[in-house]
Amino acid sequence: MRSLLVLCVALLPMSQAYAQLSKPYSSRWQTRIVFGTDMPIKNFPHGNAADYLVGYDSHAGYLQIFNSSLFFSRHWGLDAGYQIQMPSTETESDFHRQLETEYGDAYYVTSFVDGDGGNGHQGRGNLGLIYRFESKRLLVYPKFSIGFTNFETNSGTAYLKEKNANTITQVRYEAKQYSRTPFTFIPSVSLGYRVRNRIAVNVDIAGAYFKSNIAYTKQTRDLYSEVISTEKLSMKRNALVLTVGLGIVFTIYEKDGK
Amino acid sequence: MARKIVLILLAPLIVEIAIGCCHCDDAPSVASLYTYKSIQLENLDNRGAEPVVSESGPYLKEAYGLRVHLYRDLIAHSSGAPVSFFPSAYAFSCGCENNSSISARDSITYVHIITLRDFDASHQAGAEISDLFRVQTESYGTQELTRVGEYATGPYLRYASADRFLRDMTFDILLFAPPAAGGLYKFKIQFTLSDGRVLEQETPEIQLM
Numbered sequence: 122m123r124s125l126l127v128l129c130v131a132l133l134p135m136s137q138a139y140a141q142l143s144k145p146y147s148s149r150w151q152t153r154i155v156f157g158t159d160m161p162i163k164n165f166p167h168g169n170a171a172d173y174l175v176g177y178d179s180h181a182g183y184l185q186i187f188n189s190s191l192f193f194s195r196h197w198g199l200d201a202g203y204q205i206q207m208p209s210t211e212t213e214s215d216f217h218r219q220l221e222t223e224y225g226d227a228y229y230v231t232s233f234v235d236g237d238g239g240n241g242h243q244g245r246g247n248l249g250l251i252y253r254f255e256s257k258r259l260l261v262y263p264k265f266s267i268g269f270t271n272f273e274t275n276s277g278t279a280y281l282k283e284k285n286a287n288t289i290t291q292v293r294y295e296a297k298q299y300s301r302t303p304f305t306f307i308p309s310v311s312l313g314y315r316v317r318n319r320i321a322v323n324v325d326i327a328g329a330y331f332k333s334n335i336a337y338t339k340q341t342r343d344l345y346s347e348v349i350s351t352e353k354l355s356m357k358r359n360a361l362v363l364t365v366g367l368g369i370v371f372t373i374y375e376k377d378g379k
Numbered sequence: 380m381a382r383k384i385v386l387i388l389l390a391p392l393i394v395e396i397a398i399g400c401c402h403c404d405d406a407p408s409v410a411s412l413y414t415y416k417s418i419q420l421e422n423l424d425n426r427g428a429e430p431v432v433s434e435s436g437p438y439l440k441e442a443y444g445l446r447v448h449l450y451r452d453l454i455a456h457s458s459g460a461p462v463s464f465f466p467s468a469y470a471f472s473c474g475c476e477n478n479s480s481i482s483a484r485d486s487i488t489y490v491h492i493i494t495l496r497d498f499d500a501s502h503q504a505g506a507e508i509s510d511l512f513r514v515q516t517e518s519y520g521t522q523e524l525t526r527v528g529e530y531a532t533g534p535y536l537r538y539a540s541a542d543r544f545l546r547d548m549t550f551d552i553l554l555f556a557p558p559a560a561g562g563l564y565k566f567k568i569q570f571t572l573s574d575g576r577v578l579e580q581e582t583p584e585i586q587l588m
Binding site: 229231233278280282284285286287288289291344345 | 425426427428439441442443444513515520521522523524553554555556
């Protein structure tokens with residue numbers, strides 16, 4: 122975040138060459154860098170241990186590493202982008218804490234999450250239409266995009282050692298797919314203030330909604346008797362987040378060919 | 380002339396480097412050789428998260444176990460280091476594979492756990508009850524229960540036998556099918572070795588409740 126501010130300060134003097142501001146609606150191709158955060162309006166429920174293996178964080182910070190708008194008319198254009206998100210969940214410890222809640226009265230619990238412990242990748246991509254209102258200084262860009270949200274669905278294992286007994290039970294939560302990429306509806310508005318000819322600072326406000334069917338298999342195995350029972354967990358999950366970001370808009374190409 | 384003198388002086392060192400680098404042993408060398416010597420048993424109380432040694436009972440029959448100490452003697456040792464005034468640490472690698480291996484002279488072929496008191500309706504005094512016990516093993520977080528015979532004769536102890544620093548070995552045997560009734564019990568464990576010897580140890584009489 123601090124580095125982006127430093128970048129802003131560094132770029133402003135570079136635009137001294139453009140003494141006059143561009144005319145409204147003259148830009149053809151814009152690109153922007155935005156960083157911000159997601160805020161949950163409707164979050165995934167967390168009712169069982171498998172819920173904590175789903176690596177989606179509705180409080181994730183994000184960095185929009187790519188966002189570009191191409192205007193094909195005075196008002197309309199196409200907008201595409203991708204943001205990497207930084208989930209702050211601690212999947213392994215959250216999973217263990219939930220297992221302790223479920224089984225801790227009767228069992229000593231040890232657990233692990235496969236791979237890197239579940240602190241994996243989360244991202245969101247979008248492609249849609251952008252509409253623009255521009256004055257000499259102010260830029261207002263409502264957008265509607267359809268895209269995807271990508272997050273991991275981790276697998277995990279618990280060992281339940283019964284208190285006052287030798288009995289050990291293995292509980293394995295196996296995700297049907299390693300990751301999920303549900304379609305996401307992303308209405309948004311970008312508000313900008315032009316500070317130099319081709320540079321504007323902006324605030325992005327967006328909503329993102331997706332629905333995902335997540336399937337897990339819960340297998341319970343008594344390690345001595347080898348008796349196995351299997352249960353299918355089908356979790357239909359909806360998420361709605363509000364995202365707020367700050368960034369810089371660069372005009373790459375203008376109408377008159379500049 | 381001076382170059383020739385320098386070359387002659389350096390010749391032994393160059394030869395030593397060549398020998399040090401590229402002499403690879405084809406045949407595996409045995410660095411250490413062990414033999415199983417004796418065993419010792421301790422009673423375990425496994426009511427908590429981990430089994431702990433408990434000298435005095437009574438023991439909860441659902442949480443009872445035995446800790447087995449296998450003691451071994453080192454009967455041969457070979458460092459295998461060649462005599463050289465050129466330290467191999469300074470030599471270039473010639474890609475020789477490490478063929479050295481460490482093994483025990485004898486191995487465990489059978490393990491029997493025998494009850495010395497009537498255990499239940501189907502196991503009278505003198506009956507083998509090995510199948511009622513398991514060894515708990517863990518590898519990279521994955522836990523399993525292994526049959527005692529399989530553990531003692533399988534790769535678990537064989538790999539442990541190849542550890543030159545692990546002179547003695549300890550593992551826990553836990554009772555998973557306890558008797559229906561509490562009372563006094565006594566167990567014996569026998570390790571039959573590949574050279575025909577039998578190492579055995581009895582527990583004291585214990586109270587299971």
